[in-house]
Amino acid sequence: xxxxxxxxxxxxxxxxxxxxxxxxxxxxxxxxxxxxxxxxxxxxxxxxxxxxxxxxxxxxxxxxxxxxxxxxxxxxxxxxxxxxxxxxxxxxxxxxxxxxxxxxxxxxxxxxxxxxxxxxxxxxxxxxxxxxxxxxxxxxxxxxxxxxxxxxxxxxxxxxxxxxxxxxxxxxxxxxxxxxxxxxxxxxxxxxxxxxxxx
Amino acid sequence: xxxxxxxxxxxxxxxxxxxxxxxxxxxxxxxxxxxxxxxxxxxxxxxxxxxxxxxxxxxxxxxxxxxxxxxxxxxxxxxxxxxxxxxxxxxxxxxxxxxxxxxxxxxxxxxxxxxxxxxxxxxxxxxxxxxxxxxxxxxxxxxxxxxxxxxxxxxxx
Numbered sequence: 158x159x160x161x162x163x164x165x166x167x168x169x170x171x172x173x174x175x176x177x178x179x180x181x182x183x184x185x186x187x188x189x190x191x192x193x194x195x196x197x198x199x200x201x202x203x204x205x206x207x208x209x210x211x212x213x214x215x216x217x218x219x220x221x222x223x224x225x226x227x228x229x230x231x232x233x234x235x236x237x238x239x240x241x242x243x244x245x246x247x248x249x250x251x252x253x254x255x256x257x258x259x260x261x262x263x264x265x266x267x268x269x270x271x272x273x274x275x276x277x278x279x280x281x282x283x284x285x286x287x288x289x290x291x292x293x294x295x296x297x298x299x300x301x302x303x304x305x306x307x308x309x310x311x312x313x314x315x316x317x318x319x320x321x322x323x324x325x326x327x328x329x330x331x332x333x334x335x336x337x338x339x340x341x342x343x344x345x346x347x348x349x350x351x352x353x354x355x356x
Numbered sequence: 357x358x359x360x361x362x363x364x365x366x367x368x369x370x371x372x373x374x375x376x377x378x379x380x381x382x383x384x385x386x387x388x389x390x391x392x393x394x395x396x397x398x399x400x401x402x403x404x405x406x407x408x409x410x411x412x413x414x415x416x417x418x419x420x421x422x423x424x425x426x427x428x429x430x431x432x433x434x435x436x437x438x439x440x441x442x443x444x445x446x447x448x449x450x451x452x453x454x455x456x457x458x459x460x461x462x463x464x465x466x467x468x469x470x471x472x473x474x475x476x477x478x479x480x481x482x483x484x485x486x487x488x489x490x491x492x493x494x495x496x497x498x499x500x501x502x503x504x505x506x507x508x509x510x511x512x513x
Contacts, residue, residue, distance in 0.1 A: 186415050187412060187413070187414050187415060190413050190414070190415055190419075191412050191413050194413050195407070195410070200413070203413070204415075204416075204419050204422070207415075207419075208419070208422060208423045208426055211423065211427075212423075212426055212427065212430055215427065215430065215431075216430065285410055285411065288406050288407065288410060289410060292407060303407070304407075306372060307404055307407045307408055308407075308408075312372075312374070313369075313372065313374050328365060328368070328369050328374065329365065331368060331372070332364060332365040332368040332369070335368055335400050335403055336364065338403050339399055339400070339403060342403065342406065345406065346399055346402050346403070346406075
């Protein structure tokens with residue numbers, strides 16, 4: 158079995174090496190931020206969530222015991238932070254107030270260095286905004302399961318551990334999430350039917 | 357002959373590579389011959405790509421600054437703890453000496469517990485301990501108390 162270099166780093170953090178924590182943080186910060194952003198749908202809130210994730214990683218270092226891949230543990234923390242924090246009423250109120258002020262909900266940076274034309278850029282932004290909005294409208298657990306699968310690349314067993322449910326529940330959550338997205342993004346996917354299976 | 361289509365959840369799990377070997381083989385073989393199932397699999401894959409291709413976000417300078425502040429606060433000890441830690445670590449030799457002295461004094465006092473200082477009544481009792489061990493005599497102590505009076509009466513008679 159290949160040793161996980163991130164586990165080695167985390168064990169060094171446990172031993173008190175701050176530099177190792179900095180390395181881990183730099184390696185995973187953007188992924189975690191993206192994950193929180195996909196889940197929360199808002200940049201400001203996702204930054205608070207991502208900071209909270211790494212703060213918990215740091216505080217948990219003395220008790221860290223490598224039972225699985227480091228990323229499985231890291232995303233378990235991220236899952237807990239997202240699911241717990243976003244249940245709070247303040248989040249819903251924040252979202253409502255932001256909707257009213259018309260604040261730009263998604264502030265992304267382009268993934269590559271290309272600079273498309275203004276029209277293409279606008280269309281692409283609008284398309285991406287629609288996809289993210291649709292993703293955000295999914296029920297929380299479906300969204301979380303899908304993101305852990307797509308963003309994190311985790312197996313159902315790992316997702317079940319991260320979300321505190323069974324593998325079968327994960328299978329159903331992911332399937333329903335895909336089904337809902339398919340229904341709402343039909344025009345983007347270019348399909349004319351609802352994709353129902355023939356009997 | 358068209359084989360019965362697998363349910364959509366199975367197609368979803370097939371895409372994720374989560375079916376066992378037998379189920380995987382069955383679904384793969386069916387999809388190869390069924391256009392509807394191929395379309396469904398393709399649409400699920402397309403959704404996966406749409407989400408995976410969304411632009412990534414990166415941390416800003418403000419994010420880094422805010423996180424650094426939170427981390428610093430989390431690692432900072434309360435003032436009183438810091439003071440105590442500094443006090444004890446700075447005066448360590450003195451505290452070690454004080455503890456050693458206390459231990460020595462404590463051991464000395466514990467070892468001296470057997471050296472009991474008695475008053476005159478207690479000395480008398482100790483000298484006459486054999487006498488007092490005779491319980492029958494103790495039961496008639498009140499007679500002994502009157503002994504002097506009885507001696508005098510006897511002499512008079």
